[in-house]
Amino acid sequence: MKKRFIHYLCSMTTKKITPKELWARQQISLLDVDYDLWNERRASIQVFSQMSQSCIFTVDVFKERYDFASDNFAHIFGYNPTWIKTIRKQGDLLEERIHPDDRAQLIEHQIEHGQFIYSLPQEQRNDYQQIFQIRMLNARQEYVNVISRHQVIQKDRNGKAWMIMGVMDLSPDQTPTERIRRTVINRKTGEILASAVVPADQRLTKREKEILLLIRQGFLSKEIAYKLNLSIYTVNNHRKNILVKLNVDNVIEAINRAESLGILY
Template sequence: MTTNNITPEELWARQQISPLDVDYDLWNERRASIQTFSRISQSCIFTVDVFKERYDFASDNFATIFGYNPTWIKTIRKQGDLLEERIHPDDRAQLVEHQIEHGQFIYSLPREQRNDYQQIFQFRMLNVRQKYVNVISRHQVIQKDKKGKAWIIMGVMDLSPDQTPMERIKRTVINRKTGEILASTVVPSNQQLTKREKEILLLIRRGFLSKEIAFKLNLSIYTVNNHRKNILAKLNVDNVIEAINRAESYGILY
């Protein structure tokens, strides 16, 4: 996993948003609407100001569910990276890698397509009872500047219905216009699965045996078993249960 030593802040700076292209009167009105909604929502909602490179808003549920100081939450614009402090340290490092990788992906696209994507993460966060719980956090651009650049990003965080212990964060990227689901490109190149290998692993996850997969895909059982061996070798695991878990954590099974 490489990011060329680029930081998220450096990627944000590439937007080169001009103060002439951001309308804070307009945003203050829209922020007020989000604040009103947050008071009736059970989710934890936050916004990030890319131009000012800081958090712009965080809902009171961060105090209720995760034990943050309510005063800090209400003054989030002065608190730096406050929201990150209760993320599991291992997951926090992975999140930074994913944010950088996503930024590099976004800047590889034509400008008119850069704001079309939503990232969905599952990671561990310390709750009000001082226990790590799995949360799902969805991030997307909700306000652009006058030239169409990403200006305000919103995150919506909820407790995950899946509280199975996890060692790696899970990440999915969705094109909001087309519905296309993208696997994370930070999967090491030697662990990338072919289309056929993904197809077979998905069928294994559904409970199909090798002979049933062979019949369904019109392959020989020898070929299916070879694919199974390749999947285990690529993902560096000992059995298909571990293979499924690892592939899901990489976001290459959906």
């Protein structure tokens, strides 16, 4: 599945499509959803959210809107408590405090993931969880790194994704970053898939990835040259090319950048 996912990312072309248009492909019918059942389950989520320190939200794919958001969004991120309690009427409220650059990337990732999901057989489409690290304004008006996990929590009678749940927490890694970090996990197999579409001008060659992996393991240029049967001059040229392609100043930044793009896994 990992090879299939990577092949899909590399061959995918950007299309003018929105996340809501992708949701519409589910073609969920009102006859196939049970809101009485969901109201009971939402009540359970609300009770759990009162005990949890996480920010929890649910999205109704059929109605194309937020269905619930926990009070912690007000406590941690400074949202108006009344707006949070009436999230179903507030449109894209939760996106407002995401860093503008991350918000644009998040939409791209949602579209990419939706297209990947619809390339799978129906029975495999709900097996994946997306994990993002994004920047959000907190209640003190400071951008902080946040981990946000998204997965299907409720299916309709035909097994189609109906309700999506997100769980958001402050990231233990508050190192400043300029890009979203994203991981896709198959919840059934535990397989971790590639994390992002890599821009064409930032794709590393097989040799460059090999060298960067060795650098991450702590090998020096001289040692890498010996292991790969290359001259140290060639290794250093590869190092320079890696920095240029990834638009970074040093190998530590290169490793972080490559990991965020899914180049190293």
